[in-house]
Amino acid sequence: MKLSEVRNQRILFTCLNWGSGHVARSVGLLRLLARQENEIFLYCSEAQKNVFECYNLAVTYVLGEKFEFRFKGDGNFSKEMLRNRRAFRKAIKQENALAGELAMKHQISLVVSDHCYGFRSKNVKSIFVTHQVQLPPKSGFIAQWIHKSWMRRFDWIWIMDKEENRLAGVLSSKIDRSDCIGWFSRFSDVKEEIEPGKVVAIVSGPEPYSEQLFNWILKNHSDKNLTIISPKTYSPVSENVKVISDWKQADTEILSAETIISRNGYSTLMDLKFLDKKAILIPTPGQLEQEYLASVRS
Numbered sequence: 018m019k020l021s022e023v024r025n026q027r028i029l030f031t032c033l034n035w036g037s038g039h040v041a042r043s044v045g046l047l048r049l050l051a052r053q054e055n056e057i058f059l060y061c062s063e064a065q066k067n068v069f070e071c072y073n074l075a076v077t078y079v080l081g082e083k084f085e086f087r088f089k090g091d092g093n094f095s096k097e098m099l100r101n102r103r104a105f106r107k108a109i110k111q112e113n114a115l116a117g118e119l120a121m122k123h124q125i126s127l128v129v130s131d132h133c134y135g136f137r138s139k140n141v142k143s144i145f146v147t148h149q150v151q152l153p154p155k156s157g158f159i160a161q162w163i164h165k166s167w168m169r170r171f172d173w174i175w176i177m178d179k180e181e182n183r184l185a186g187v188l189s190s191k192i193d194r195s196d197c198i199g200w201f202s203r204f205s206d207v208k209e210e211i212e213p214g215k216v217v218a219i220v221s222g223p224e225p226y227s228e229q230l231f232n233w234i235l236k237n238h239s240d241k242n243l244t245i246i247s248p249k250t251y252s253p254v255s256e257n258v259k260v261i262s263d264w265k266q267a268d269t270e271i272l273s274a275e276t277i278i279s280r281n282g283y284s285t286l287m288d289l290k291f292l293d294k295k296a297i298l299i300p301t302p303g304q305l306e307q308e309y310l311a312s313v314r315s
Contacts (some may be wrong), residue, residue: 020198031060032131034083036222038284045201051075071264074304109135134167145171155307200287217274220247
């Protein structure tokens with residue numbers, strides 16, 4: 018089912034709450050779905066809603082709890098996923114039951130899930146949104162098999178990439194019942210006024226990796242006139258460093274920056290396609306996807 022064909026539907030939409038990237042990239046997709054005269058019911062946590070509300074989206078919010086990963090921060094994501102496997106499987110079952118209940122309650126005709134494996138309904142056409150159809154080459158056969166088996170439970174897959182210019186490299190290779198839908202960013206329709214020399218650092222990702230990035234930025238770049246966008250201040254900062262957490266203010270800071278410091282998550286790479294910025298990108302230690310994307314970009 019092509020994205021352009023989705024019109025006059027009652028859509029139930031949700032996105033992964035691992036960091037802020039999935040929320041950020043969903044803004045552009047939700048805007049497009051609304052322009053195509055769809056009625057959207059957005060299932061999200063209170064924290065996600067606080068972000069989405071900054072963009073005046075034409076949606077009806079449905080609030081609920083989202084599964085939270087618990088990470089040690091040791092840089093070994095394979096072990097991190099193994100430690101979470103039982104809770105993850107339980108969360109997938111709960112998501113599946115919840116999506117079915119909400120689809121019936123709101124008379125949904127289409128479910129769209131940005132990388133939430135369990136958020137689908139057996140009674141309603143369900144679409145999985147991802148840029149990562151294939152896991153990174155070093156992920157191993159078992160992880161690849163599980164990932165693809167979960168995706169194939171959906172009726173269709175929307176790949177956030179362009180078929181002729183793949184930002185995600187081999188990760189976004191098409192499979193059966195899939196379609197490339199292009200790049201999405203909340204910055205796609207805005208104008209920049211760049212301040213020469215301005216550096217803005219963006220702290221994102223799950224804990225404790227976000228805290229590690231915050232401290233790395235302070236250690237390596239606090240001599241500059243620096244603005245850090247972060248959910249909280251993890252360590253004391255000097256007078257020349259400003260820390261902000263408000264999303265509207267953060268977007269203004271990003272638009273005026275000459276240089277961005279950030280993790281190189283895929284949502285950030287899509288943002289940079291719409292922004293004329295220098296970038297210093299730091300992969301999350303041990304996260305094979307970000308390490309692969311860094312190698313593709315270089």
